[in-house]
Every structure is written in structure tokens, then in C-alpha cells.
Amino acid sequence: MLGLALKEPYDIMEFELIDEPGVVIQNRDQFNLPTDPEKNVAGVVLLAALEKAGINKGIKVTIEKRIKPGSGLGSSAASAAGAAVGANKLLGNIFSTEDLVQLAMIGEKLATGVKHADNITPCILGGITLIRSIHPLDIVPLASPDLFVTVVHPQIEVRTADARQILRKQVYLKDAIKQWGNIAGLVAGFMNNDRGLISRSLEDVIIEPVRSILIPAFDEVKLRCKEAGAMGGGISGSGPSIFMLSENEDTARTVGDIMKNIYDEIGIENYVYVTTINKNGVEETASRE
Amino acid sequence: MLGLALKEPYDIMEFELIDEPGVVIQNRDQFNLPTDPEKNVAGVVLLAALEKAGINKGIKVTIEKRIKPGSGLGSSAASAAGAAVGANKLLGNIFSTEDLVQLAMIGEKLATGVKHADNITPCILGGITLIRSIHPLDIVPLASPDLFVTVVHPQIEVRTADARQILRKQVYLKDAIKQWGNIAGLVAGFMNNDRGLISRSLEDVIIEPVRSILIPAFDEVKLRCKEAGAMGGGISGSGPSIFMLSENEDTARTVGDIMKNIYDEIGIENYVYVTTINKNGVEETASRE
Incomplete structure (x- = not known):
């Protein structure tokens, strides 16, 4: 969405x-x-x-x-x-x-x-x-806020179709209401560049608790990245990659090191990307016409 | 929310x-x-x-x-x-x-x-x-957009506690997802003053279909007000009042007439208010200190 x-x-x-x-x-x-x-x-x-x-x-x-x-x-x-x-x-x-x-x-x-x-x-x-x-x-x-994004891709296979299947068909209304608040907060946070609000709203009480079961060390990654100063994050798409947003590049790099260490320690091959939000989308780099 | x-x-x-x-x-x-x-x-x-x-x-x-x-x-x-x-x-x-x-x-x-x-x-x-x-x-x-609000209060009693009780404890994930989209759209619409987006997002697929059962003529009111140019609307709070947003005062007044006629015809006493969004909240009008 x-x-x-x-x-x-x-x-x-x-x-x-x-x-x-x-x-x-x-x-x-x-x-x-x-x-x-x-x-x-x-x-x-x-x-x-x-x-x-x-x-x-x-x-x-x-x-x-x-x-x-x-x-x-x-x-x-x-x-x-x-x-x-x-x-x-x-x-x-x-x-x-x-x-x-x-x-x-x-x-x-x-x-x-x-x-x-x-x-x-x-x-x-x-x-x-x-x-x-x-x-x-x-x-x-x-919006296109100037935020840094750290992503870890642990090399395990989670097929999108599987990740979709484990979702329940019904959810609790109280959870849905909480999620409405968070999505509204996230939209307002991005549009106003209100980083505190973005951080508080980066909480998925519906999809993440179910899908994260398929991702080893998910909770530890999230907790330790937030302790290191990340604004918050979650599952990228249907996983297994995890993304974290940070306000500055130093934090984003520290977060990347934490992700790498956690997966190295448990012996899961992994790729870490420290990057920014792409403001332009698909880019034409050269034309031979 | x-x-x-x-x-x-x-x-x-x-x-x-x-x-x-x-x-x-x-x-x-x-x-x-x-x-x-x-x-x-x-x-x-x-x-x-x-x-x-x-x-x-x-x-x-x-x-x-x-x-x-x-x-x-x-x-x-x-x-x-x-x-x-x-x-x-x-x-x-x-x-x-x-x-x-x-x-x-x-x-x-x-x-x-x-x-x-x-x-x-x-x-x-x-x-x-x-x-x-x-x-x-x-x-x-x-935000405080310059929109007109028409409200009808049909004189039937819907106690908030009753209106809460008829809600189901669980909702379909597909409905919840649709609602997340609409809430996100509504927030973005209000913040950008994008009236088309506000109008398209004024759709409640979770609470309204259940609670509106308690409000006579709800569907007719909504349909006819939108046909007359209202941007959209829904149940005010837990009902029985219905609100409609309009881009200009003329439409808001026409909408008020439609509301009044519908409830007059079915013999339900009603009050109609044509007003605007209050930008200031509680106001101090005079002080005797």
C-alpha cells in the first residue's frame, strides 16, 4: 500500500x-x-x-x-x-x-x-x-524525505506466495484500528517530515507479527537496530529482507554493521545495503539513439 | 481516530x-x-x-x-x-x-x-x-481545509454503547487493507487539500456498513447527497447524525435540503446544520475578570 x-x-x-x-x-x-x-x-x-x-x-x-x-x-x-x-x-x-x-x-x-x-x-x-x-x-x-535506508537480505528463501498464505483471513478490529492509526501517522509523518511521528508510526501489528516468523533473528535485528538509533523499520515486501530507516548516514552504517554481525554469527549468508530514498525512480542513464 | x-x-x-x-x-x-x-x-x-x-x-x-x-x-x-x-x-x-x-x-x-x-x-x-x-x-x-459540512441529526436514539456493541470483534483482512488505503488517502488528501482524493477516500468499509443499519434511510441520504455534488461523508461519531462534506456553500445547502426532505417524508423529526470546519476549537468569547 x-x-x-x-x-x-x-x-x-x-x-x-x-x-x-x-x-x-x-x-x-x-x-x-x-x-x-x-x-x-x-x-x-x-x-x-x-x-x-x-x-x-x-x-x-x-x-x-x-x-x-x-x-x-x-x-x-x-x-x-x-x-x-x-x-x-x-x-x-x-x-x-x-x-x-x-x-x-x-x-x-x-x-x-x-x-x-x-x-x-x-x-x-x-x-x-x-x-x-x-x-x-x-x-x-x-513525499521524498532525506532519510537513509539500511537493508539486510539474509539468504533464505521466502516465496511471496508462501508469505501471503500464512496471513490470516480475519484480523481483530482492535488491531486493525491500531494499524489505521499507524498508517495515518506514517502518511502525516512523511508529508510533514516529522521524524518522531514517522518513528512512532513504524509499527505493523497485523502483517509483521505473522510474516516475521519466517525470518530468522527478525526481532533481534529490529530491537538492536532501534537501540542503535534507527527510527524503525520492518519487513521489506514479503521478506526475507529487513529495512531500517535512519536520520543520518552514520546511524545507517552502524545499523548495517549490526545486521551483518547478527546474520554472520548465526551463519546465514547476507547482503547489506546502506542507501537513500530514490527521488526519481527509473532513470535513463544513456541513450544510443 | x-x-x-x-x-x-x-x-x-x-x-x-x-x-x-x-x-x-x-x-x-x-x-x-x-x-x-x-x-x-x-x-x-x-x-x-x-x-x-x-x-x-x-x-x-x-x-x-x-x-x-x-x-x-x-x-x-x-x-x-x-x-x-x-x-x-x-x-x-x-x-x-x-x-x-x-x-x-x-x-x-x-x-x-x-x-x-x-x-x-x-x-x-x-x-x-x-x-x-x-x-x-x-x-x-x-489540516483545516476550507470545506463546508452539512449534518443531519435525525431524532432517533442510537446510544454510543449500543453502536459500539454491534461491531464485530474481527474483520476481514481484505477489508482492513482497503480501509488502510482509504485512511492514508484521506490524510494525504486533507494535507494536500486534494479534494478529489478526499472524495475518493471518504469510504468506510468496516464500521459504516454495520452501524448504518441503525440509521433509517442512511444509504438513500448518502447516495442522493453525492448525486447532488457532495464530496462524500458518513456517520458522524457513532450516529445517528450523518455528515457530508462539500466544496462550496451552495452544494452544502442543497445537500441540507435533500437530507431534510428525506427525513420529513418518512416522518422523522430532524435538525440540519450547514456549517464549516472550525479552525480554532473552543473559543473564549468574553471574560469578566
């Missing part, structure tokens, strides 16, 4: 308009993702973009993924959003922001089984965004 | 510091509310204020209620907030905003059985406020 874009990690995608209709995918990474466009997150988005544009051409894309699939860092959203934005540039900026989100959701659906825009929208717009509703799509850009 | 202060209706309260310890209550209205301070919403607040101040004096208050008790318009909150602010002025502005809210909650608890600050806080601060949490108390002033 609320999503934010990170500066790092990021994927690199190169696009080329080709005469032959269809989509050609080349992977330049170690993930062995499908090159059949019908089975590739970026592929289905590019096919849909070509169809929507109604032109008799094709797109060749070279993908260098740096965001690990299954990390909870929105890897599929990055592929999907990158493909939508890339196709749009190639085709002459014919799509609206809403078109781009709708196109990218086709990729998110392929990856996660669910058409959602929580991760795609910040990839496309940058900053922190709210998706109020999917049907109809209602996108609300909120 | 979110509350807003109205310009009208309002109560009038006159305070006087007296030598004899304790609280003396005089009513100047037709509601026959208790004059025993222990049983009167304003009374318990004044007693608590005197105790907190630790002075050996008393307060005499004359109360002219114009907000009907049991209307869902925050009548008890008005008495409680008025008493807290009045006592504070008499005692030399010794209380913080949080003190005032804490004091007024004692009155709200007497009236409704629940210590909540959703109605009290906008009475004290004006505008639209968010209570993120009661324990600990976390007050977030949001």
Missing part, C-alpha cells in the same frame, strides 16, 4: 527497437531467469506495451539484474517498471504514468500471482507513494 | 472561580443533565482540573448546551473539552495541550464508557486531527 524506492540495489536494462515483431531477451547476470518473453517479468510487460502501442516492431532488451529475485526488495517490480519505462522511451513517450503502472502490473502479476502496484509505483515515480486502490487505480505520491 | 471540529452547533459555558472547593453546575438548557459534578461530563473534568492544579478553590459553571446529547455530534466531547479549556483559563493557563486532552478524556469516559480523544482533540485544537494512539497519547494536527 505504501512503497518507497531505494537508490540501491538497482538493475540495468538496455532497450533497442528492432524490426522483427516480438520481444528478444538477453540476460547479463547469474540468475538464469527465463528468456521466453511470455515467462519473463520484463518480457510480458514489453509485449503488452508493443500491443498497446499497436506498432509492428519488436523490442530487444538486455537485462543485468542486481536486485536478487525473492529478496523482498521488489526485484520483479524493478524488472516490470524498468520494462514499462524503457518501452515508453523507445516508443516516443506515448504512455501516461497510469498506463506505465498498468503495464508494469502485468509483470508483477506474472511474478507474484497478484496484480499489485505497491512496489511498481515508487519505481516509476520515485520517493514514497501510496496506492489507495487498485480497482480503480489510485496513485498518491506522498 | 480522525476527527474534525464544526463551527456549529456549539455549546456556551460560563466559568467562575469560587472560594468554596468543589464544582457547582447550573444548566441553562432543556436537557436535564445531572448537576451532581461526579455525574456530569463537564463536572468530572473540572474536578480533575482542580485536583491537578492542587488549589483550594472551586469552579462554578453555567452550561448552555446546544449540541444535543446522543446526536453523534460529539456533545460529550464539547462539554469535556469546554470544561478543560475553561478551567485552564481560570487557573492561569497552567495546562499543556496534552494535559487538556487527558483531562477532557475523563469526561468522555464518563459519557461513553471509553477513554477516547477522537472528538475532544479537534474541539481543543480546531481543524482536523489524528489521534494515532491513546496509550501513549499521540496527537497529530492535520
Whole structure:
């Protein structure tokens, strides 16, 4: 529902308009993702973009993924959003922001089984965004506060579909009310850049207590990072990555060291990123046209 | 959780510091509310204020209620907030905003059985406020948009305690998620003065479908007011009053006529108020000191 874009990690995608209709995918990474466009997150988005544009051409894309699939860092959203934005540039900026989100959701659906825009929208717009509703799509850009983000990706597999399944279908009204307060507080905190309010509101009483069971040492990570000065944080996406927000870079780095030590000690391979909120979303770095 | 202060209706309260310890209550209205301070919403607040101040004096208050008790318009909150602010002025502005809210909650608890600050806080601060949490108390002033508010109070009795009881203890996660989106949208809409977003977010999928059963013609009122141009609305407090927001006074007046006609036709006595959002909260109109 609320999503934010990170500066790092990021994927690199190169696009080329080709005469032959269809989509050609080349992977330049170690993930062995499908090159059949019908089975590739970026592929289905590019096919849909070509169809929507109604032109008799094709797109060749070279993908260098740096965001690990299954990390909870929105890897599929990055592929999907990158493909939508890339196709749009190639085709002459014919799509609206809403078109781009709708196109990218086709990729998110392929990856996660669910058409959602929580991760795609910040990839496309940058900053922190709210998706109020999917049907109809209602996108609300909120803010791009100057906060530091530390993320740890412990190398265990939590598939999004599993993480969704363990959620209960019903929740206590008293918990739902508490959560409404926290979400309202978080939105107001981001919009007013009220860091105390953001910190107090970074509390998920519904999803996190259930999903965090799948993430080793989650409670310890959260507790010790907050003791070290982090504003707060939680599960990134459906996990297993954990994010923490900090007001300054020093704290963000200390938080990263704490995360690394905890997972090193229990022998779980891990990657730590210390980064900021990406204010721009998908970026065009060079064009050969 | 979110509350807003109205310009009208309002109560009038006159305070006087007296030598004899304790609280003396005089009513100047037709509601026959208790004059025993222990049983009167304003009374318990004044007693608590005197105790907190630790002075050996008393307060005499004359109360002219114009907000009907049991209307869902925050009548008890008005008495409680008025008493807290009045006592504070008499005692030399010794209380913080949080003190005032804490004091007024004692009155709200007497009236409704629940210590909540959703109605009290906008009475004290004006505008639209968010209570993120009661324990600990976390007050977030949001905004004071220039919107018009139409309220109808159909003369049927819905006791707050009853309205609370019919709520289910559990809600569907999918409904809770929808509600999180709407609350986040509402907060962002009020803060950005984005009237389209406010309008789209004025949808309660959890409480309203249950509580509105107790309010005759609720669905018809809402539908016809929106057809006439109202941005949206819902149940005021725990009912039976219904509020609608409008962007301009003409629409707000038309909406008031529609409300009146619907209840006149089905023979339910009703009061309609066309007013604005009160930006200041409790106001001191004159002082005899």
C-alpha cells in the first residue's frame, strides 16, 4: 500500500527497437531467469506495451539484474517498471504514468500471482507513494524525505506466495484500528517530515507479527537496530529482507554493521545495503539513439 | 481516530472561580443533565482540573448546551473539552495541550464508557486531527481545509454503547487493507487539500456498513447527497447524525435540503446544520475578570 524506492540495489536494462515483431531477451547476470518473453517479468510487460502501442516492431532488451529475485526488495517490480519505462522511451513517450503502472502490473502479476502496484509505483515515480486502490487505480505520491535506508537480505528463501498464505483471513478490529492509526501517522509523518511521528508510526501489528516468523533473528535485528538509533523499520515486501530507516548516514552504517554481525554469527549468508530514498525512480542513464 | 471540529452547533459555558472547593453546575438548557459534578461530563473534568492544579478553590459553571446529547455530534466531547479549556483559563493557563486532552478524556469516559480523544482533540485544537494512539497519547494536527459540512441529526436514539456493541470483534483482512488505503488517502488528501482524493477516500468499509443499519434511510441520504455534488461523508461519531462534506456553500445547502426532505417524508423529526470546519476549537468569547 505504501512503497518507497531505494537508490540501491538497482538493475540495468538496455532497450533497442528492432524490426522483427516480438520481444528478444538477453540476460547479463547469474540468475538464469527465463528468456521466453511470455515467462519473463520484463518480457510480458514489453509485449503488452508493443500491443498497446499497436506498432509492428519488436523490442530487444538486455537485462543485468542486481536486485536478487525473492529478496523482498521488489526485484520483479524493478524488472516490470524498468520494462514499462524503457518501452515508453523507445516508443516516443506515448504512455501516461497510469498506463506505465498498468503495464508494469502485468509483470508483477506474472511474478507474484497478484496484480499489485505497491512496489511498481515508487519505481516509476520515485520517493514514497501510496496506492489507495487498485480497482480503480489510485496513485498518491506522498513525499521524498532525506532519510537513509539500511537493508539486510539474509539468504533464505521466502516465496511471496508462501508469505501471503500464512496471513490470516480475519484480523481483530482492535488491531486493525491500531494499524489505521499507524498508517495515518506514517502518511502525516512523511508529508510533514516529522521524524518522531514517522518513528512512532513504524509499527505493523497485523502483517509483521505473522510474516516475521519466517525470518530468522527478525526481532533481534529490529530491537538492536532501534537501540542503535534507527527510527524503525520492518519487513521489506514479503521478506526475507529487513529495512531500517535512519536520520543520518552514520546511524545507517552502524545499523548495517549490526545486521551483518547478527546474520554472520548465526551463519546465514547476507547482503547489506546502506542507501537513500530514490527521488526519481527509473532513470535513463544513456541513450544510443 | 480522525476527527474534525464544526463551527456549529456549539455549546456556551460560563466559568467562575469560587472560594468554596468543589464544582457547582447550573444548566441553562432543556436537557436535564445531572448537576451532581461526579455525574456530569463537564463536572468530572473540572474536578480533575482542580485536583491537578492542587488549589483550594472551586469552579462554578453555567452550561448552555446546544449540541444535543446522543446526536453523534460529539456533545460529550464539547462539554469535556469546554470544561478543560475553561478551567485552564481560570487557573492561569497552567495546562499543556496534552494535559487538556487527558483531562477532557475523563469526561468522555464518563459519557461513553471509553477513554477516547477522537472528538475532544479537534474541539481543543480546531481543524482536523489524528489521534494515532491513546496509550501513549499521540496527537497529530492535520489540516483545516476550507470545506463546508452539512449534518443531519435525525431524532432517533442510537446510544454510543449500543453502536459500539454491534461491531464485530474481527474483520476481514481484505477489508482492513482497503480501509488502510482509504485512511492514508484521506490524510494525504486533507494535507494536500486534494479534494478529489478526499472524495475518493471518504469510504468506510468496516464500521459504516454495520452501524448504518441503525440509521433509517442512511444509504438513500448518502447516495442522493453525492448525486447532488457532495464530496462524500458518513456517520458522524457513532450516529445517528450523518455528515457530508462539500466544496462550496451552495452544494452544502442543497445537500441540507435533500437530507431534510428525506427525513420529513418518512416522518422523522430532524435538525440540519450547514456549517464549516472550525479552525480554532473552543473559543473564549468574553471574560469578566
